[in-house]
Amino acid sequence: MTAANFESIISCAILLVHYVWLHLETDLNGDIDIAVCFRQTSDHFHGLKDCIIVAHDVFTHTKWAKLLLYSPRINLERYLIVSQPMSDKLESIFLHCVSCGIGAGSAGNASENNLSAIRRLVIVLNVICISSPDIESSGLLPDIYRYLFTWPTSGRISTKGFILQVCEGNPASLKILLYYYAAILRVYTDKIWWMRDGATKMFNKLRSKLEGHCSQCIDIPLALLAVPEQ
Secondary structure: OOHHHHHHHHHHHHHHHHHHHHOHHHHOOOOOOHHHHHHHHHHHHHHHHHHHHHOHHHHOOOOOHHHHHOOHHHHHHHHHHHOHHHHHHHHHHHHOHHHHHHHOOOHHHHOHHHHHHHHHHHHHHHHHHHHOOOHHHHOOHHHHHHHHHHHHHOOHHHHHHHHHHHHOOOHHHHHHHHHHHHHHHHOOOHHHHHHHHHHHHHHHHHHHHOOOOOOOOOHHHHHHOOOOOO
16 A cells, blocks of 8 residues: 555545534434434544554555644643643533432443543543633644544543443433533634534533433533633
């Protein structure tokens, strides 16, 4: 395989991810499967990662290599170090969902899958909250977009387990997804136009499903991630 051929494969895989986001709304008509819709945004990335591992030497010679090896997490974590006390307080708010159980006391809420998912997500949630309302002035929007776009695939093994828990209707898993889609809507601009409709549909479905559940899990986090009034 040549570098040019691999570049074409990578381009197609990324375009497919964009396509999935654009058509999530179709899958959300009627009695939807939330887990399937979420999984679709990660499947192509997982396949691409497999290809990169198998053909790593060829990958390093592609034009995509530098871009795909870049980690937005580095800049986001550096930003949080400066705001450590506030970051710690926000983290305790978002992590409450794994210990709460929305009154059900579900042992699966604090599973390794959920803990891995929320700990990865809370990095970008904290940055969004701390840099609000003028997130753009932080200079971190490109990193925030990149992190949110790739979050569904950032924990390969734990993501599979997380999706299974979503399938089972695990309350903590559903709330983590709710925070994820709320974050996308909070930072939305035309630069991530393909994510808006899918994120809106998923957010509304999850918000409705979790109606009446623990306000500390739902109302407070969503208030922190709410789009400022114009």
